[in-house]
Amino acid sequence: MNLDKTNKSYKVALIIFLLVLLAICITLSICIGSTHIPLSKIIESIKNRDSTGNNYRIIRYVRLPRTFAAALAGCAFSVSGAIMQSVLNNALASPNVIGVNSGAGLFTVLLVAFFPSSLHLTPIAAFTGAMIAVFIVYFIAKQTKASRMAIVLSGVAVSSFIGAIIDTVLTLKPDVAISRTAFLIGGFSGVTMREISLASILILIALCLSFILSYDMNILALGDESAKSLGLNVTSIRFFCLVLAAVLAGSAISFSGLLGFVGLIIPHLSRSLVGYDNRILLPVTALFGAIFTLMSDLLARVLFAPYEIPVGIIMSFLGAPFFIYLLIKGKRGQLYD
Amino acid sequence: MIKLNNINAGYNKVTIIKNININFEKGSIISIIGKNGCGKSTLLRTASNLLKPFSGEITINGTNISAIDRRELSKIVSFLPQHRPVPNMSVYNLVMHGRYPYLGFSRTKTQQDKDIVENAIRSMGLDPYRNKNIQELSGGERQKAYIAMILAQDTDIIFLDEPTTYLDINHHLEILEITKELKGLGKTVVMVLHDLHSALAYSEKICLMDKGEIVMYDTPERVFASKEIDRIFSINSEMVKVGMDEKPHYAFYC
Numbered sequence: 001m002n003l004d005k006t007n008k009s010y011k012v013a014l015i016i017f018l019l020v021l022l023a024i025c026i027t028l029s030i031c032i033g034s035t036h037i038p039l040s041k042i043i044e045s046i047k048n049r050d051s052t053g054n055n056y057r058i059i060r061y062v063r064l065p066r067t068f069a070a071a072l073a074g075c076a077f078s079v080s081g082a083i084m085q086s087v088l089n090n091a092l093a094s095p096n097v098i099g100v101n102s103g104a105g106l107f108t109v110l111l112v113a114f115f116p117s118s119l120h121l122t123p124i125a126a127f128t129g130a131m132i133a134v135f136i137v138y139f140i141a142k143q144t145k146a147s148r149m150a151i152v153l154s155g156v157a158v159s160s161f162i163g164a165i166i167d168t169v170l171t172l173k174p175d176v177a178i179s180r181t182a183f184l185i186g187g188f189s190g191v192t193m194r195e196i197s198l199a200s201i202l203i204l205i206a207l208c209l210s211f212i213l214s215y216d217m218n219i220l221a222l223g224d225e226s227a228k229s230l231g232l233n234v235t236s237i238r239f240f241c242l243v244l245a246a247v248l249a250g251s252a253i254s255f256s257g258l259l260g261f262v263g264l265i266i267p268h269l270s271r272s273l274v275g276y277d278n279r280i281l282l283p284v285t286a287l288f289g290a291i292f293t294l295m296s297d298l299l300a301r302v303l304f305a306p307y308e309i310p311v312g313i314i315m316s317f318l319g320a321p322f323f324i325y326l327l328i329k330g331k332r333g334q335l336y337d
Numbered sequence: 338m339i340k341l342n343n344i345n346a347g348y349n350k351v352t353i354i355k356n357i358n359i360n361f362e363k364g365s366i367i368s369i370i371g372k373n374g375c376g377k378s379t380l381l382r383t384a385s386n387l388l389k390p391f392s393g394e395i396t397i398n399g400t401n402i403s404a405i406d407r408r409e410l411s412k413i414v415s416f417l418p419q420h421r422p423v424p425n426m427s428v429y430n431l432v433m434h435g436r437y438p439y440l441g442f443s444r445t446k447t448q449q450d451k452d453i454v455e456n457a458i459r460s461m462g463l464d465p466y467r468n469k470n471i472q473e474l475s476g477g478e479r480q481k482a483y484i485a486m487i488l489a490q491d492t493d494i495i496f497l498d499e500p501t502t503y504l505d506i507n508h509h510l511e512i513l514e515i516t517k518e519l520k521g522l523g524k525t526v527v528m529v530l531h532d533l534h535s536a537l538a539y540s541e542k543i544c545l546m547d548k549g550e551i552v553m554y555d556t557p558e559r560v561f562a563s564k565e566i567d568r569i570f571s572i573n574s575e576m577v578k579v580g581m582d583e584k585p586h587y588a589f590y591c
Contacts, residue, residue, distance in 0.1 A: 223421035231411030231438040276425040
């Protein structure tokens, strides 16, 4: 299939297609679960607003928060990955590879373990952890002149170090208020609107800002010296973009746990569809991320129904082969060559 | 035009170039030559404000360069680095990036931006490649695409860091001819060149450097006659006149 990725009508058609797909996924996500609720019943119960009805309560307190959380987390992780890949010029960069996920995870676990009365501050804690990880990556990128290998290797090192601390905390305080497996693998089971309200505001603001900065991210692809001589403030733009990536990943982690490959594979899939122009890549990545996560979550619910497996497992099953495909294809970790 | 006064600069507190005093005159081609590691690229980076000097000042038409806003400066000075990533984008988009300093907050391109980009693409003979990906182009075509971007940036001063290195001889000569055309448009072209003959044959002025300092800044004829090139590179040289118009040709040998 040889599509002209620069063609405007192709882009518009793709966006419309993804929006329709997203709408279908959202509907399915609300309908399907351990109790199947047909669409007609959903419309009926929303119309009646019958707060005592079973269907209404399932939709209001289980399905809607879960659907919203999955879509939002999918958007956030994917766009976060796309931003990191662009500004670090590294095909292997994504929140989980370069240690941002584990940084956010650590702070979330610390908050839950030692300040259980401040659970509503989870997004802030996750964001702080993500930021610290980003600071480390940024520092390493600067020291090594953004050497691809150094960033990925240090991400692996930072992740395993932080992972060890998380494991220690969870082992020493096994009665913390989060489920260990659910958090480390990632999932949306039992998520509430209250948990995601602050995170969703942060994610939406960060998404808007990243769309605004998408053209500047394109200029970064020319290399630091060319970008500077075109008048772009390279250091601050790169740093600000990484902060946005940290806000996105950190906020999502606060309610979804450490979701794996979505931040790595979705930007690559989107790039294969629309090319490298961040102005179209970021919105497509956001939509694709939401769709992929909703579908994975659906699979997690229905594959072994009535039992449910954490969505992170499904994502890794789908993501790992893609990662290997990426390596075999010989991308050598570089995005712009 | 652009003047460097008592400049000392380098990286990580290590001084690479010292006591640099030079004035790049408007509408001329100036080549910087010297041995590897003598500070040619550092001089170029410092003059284009990519590298902050340790001491000294740089002025453009009398205004201190650090007093000029980043955006405004990029409308006056452009720089083509030798090493850069090869972005995954079309020639048209690359050239359009040359208009970045002129775009407003919404980054919307005006008809004028589009016209300038069209002209730049046409004048570099890149029309057949406009929708091609930069990564699919040969080294020579790629270099022309970058120069088209610089052209779209429409600055009075153009710094080129080794624009002909690794190119085939036809593209090498083509790029040098392009610098002449840029000069014809009233631009000041300052470039680092490795090929001594090209530097002497195409420039109005030669800046000869050694160990971080400017040894000589004069016309090619005078620099060549001084035998300083021979001394610095430890080589011998000869000038022969070739062709009907008896063009000077510079030969270097051990």
